[in-house]
Amino acid sequence: MSKGMRKKIAVLLAAVMASAGLSACGGNTGADGGQDAESKTETKTDEAKTDSEKEGSGEEITIRLLTRMSGADSGTKLKEEVLQEFQEKYPDITIQDESTNDSNSFTNQFKTDVASGNVADIIQWPGISIMKEYADTGVFLDLTDLIAETPDIKDNVDSTLLDMMELSSVGTEGTYALPINNQMEVFYYNKELFQKAGIEKAPETWDEFYDVCDKLKESGVTPWVVGATNAWRVVHIQTGLLYKMCGVEKAKELGGRKAKWTDEDVVETIAFIQDLADRGIFGEDYLGLDYETEKAMFVSGQTAMSFDGSWRIAELKDMEDNVGVFRMPYFTDREEFKDNDIAYPSQLELGGHLKDEPEKLKYVWELASMFASKETQQRYAYDCGNIPVRNDVELETDKMSPLLADLLTIKENDVKVWGSDAWAYDTVAVLEDIVGEAFIGALTGMTADEAAEQIQSRLEAAGSGQ
């Protein structure tokens, strides 16, 4: 072999080595998605044939679940109990639980399933309008008829939540998800730190909030640490601000493209977050901290407040006597939006392939419905601190967390208009990432206008398929 030829082969091989790494990389991330090994359970009993097999075609039924209820998620224990209950009823049905708590792993797993046409039977896909793409392409099943045929769901699940799952507002007829829990987002505060700083009552307006922060800083405590490494922490704050400044309708207008992210009032919300950061309310190093650290700092008393969902209640069990809650403060010059607040419903979708498997669908729907049953919802509230999605759940105050009791009081008395994530009203599935990146950009040097412009231009590019 000539020297020149040898060199050419060497160059080619080296180049292939580099690209090989890439092809392998894509494959790996998609294939296993860093799945939580502990949550990967497969249960099956070889007992005598029972109803499902007698009624069915005799073929074994395997139900695949892909949810976020795994590992540290507050719903993990409950999910396991529901699965166990279902398994006791139908011992010959195999449950293949591929749930993973990590959002990246979950997304990778789901998208790989979608790309390969192997979608799970029950999925816990977040967001509402972004379901449209998957609804239109048959990835998710239209549950309208199933809900209508199930009086327990139709009559008792909160109709506002069921309406939220209906996609006609974005041009797709049908209800594509079953709500299984509802989360409010509020400020949790450390009562002892407030007391030490001489704060007598929780703030209701932003002016009061600033006073509280000043007093906390004087007492040597960082008022409100935000784990901004996880961009969604900032996105949630902006959503709360948007509702207090412009009302929930504004988010719907943004989603329906009747408003723009570059609108003055939306830009104002971004500038407001920048101002909070400039005032030192988030502390010095918040940009390098993640959600887990943020939570740890609240528990250890290094920060006095945390703005978070009701999913946090279960984690605060050990210190719940020292924790209080208050709603995101309102703006005195915009009192009309005082009663607008955030609620994040979480829902289950069914795989679109089930429409061709009516026998299996029956069992899958039964399992999904169990998550929204009266009993499960009651346990959800007692064990996980979740707000029930049903209207017929009676809760005893002494059995639930005092924090949940406070939230339910707020829900009952103060909140009139609920809104989900601002990005959830848009059909562009990647808006959450676009928004998150721009907000972090705004906190690391961009102006509020530049950040808004970045969101709008990327959103338009994504929407037009550029």
Place this chain on the structure above:
Amino acid sequence: MERIRRNKKAVLCFLMPGFLLYTVLLMVPIGGSLVMSFFKWNGIKNVPMVFVGFSNFKAVITDAMFWHSIKNIMWFMVLTLCTQLPIGLLLAVMLSERFRGYRFFKFAYFVPQVLSTTVIGLLWYFILMPTGVLNTMLQGIGLDSLVKSWLVDKNTAMTTIILVNTWCGIGFHMTVSYAAISGIPDDVVEAAKLDGAVGLKKVFHIIIPMIWESIISSIVVIVTAVLKTFDLVYVMTEGGPNGLTDVPSTLLYKEAFRYNDFGKASVIGVYIFILSVIFTVISLRITKRERLEY
């Protein structure tokens, strides 16, 4: 043995399994990726791919984020070449003196190479976070002014990741260079010593010229490895904040798995492939030198 080598069928039999695996697992996906770069596809199986010609290529090449990621990867390559290889070589030269306990150091320097990149990424993420060991240490010795968010600050984020990558890779290049140095005949070293080639003279006039082939290999390995860097960046920053530490492969991942644009993701893959060919040729050209026979 010679008889087997002459038997073409036997040779083919031995080569075929490897060739088939190579083709199915590497060449086919690369080909598929190239084809997909001409289509628009959102990653949903029952949604047909739409042929869009070169528009994905145009979209990527006009995207400021892509050029930012290219800038990052260039800085990554330059800094890695300037740190990983010289430090690895220096350690190899020191270890080749075979001082007492050199085996321990050889092992210690190689350990990061054995650890998975995810483990290393997480380890350094916790060391470098604002409340992490590094900042605590700096505060402890009174260097409060140096305390910062290493992975967020625009002046330090990318460089910090590159230096962590350097830390992981030094062991490999040290081992390669050490093996090459061990292969230099003793009589050559002795003769050089008699001629007064000691210390740096020995390194620059004897060792480096005689292990030049292995240095070239190391350069090619660094160039190709840097271009496919993904895991370390992804674990430590996910390319953030706001794309500050994005490299082409994290951008590729985001296009595919976050933005559901598999066509654009494939184009980025194609560009990485082209870049790797170009840089491999350049590095081989630059390092071209007559091989020393001894």
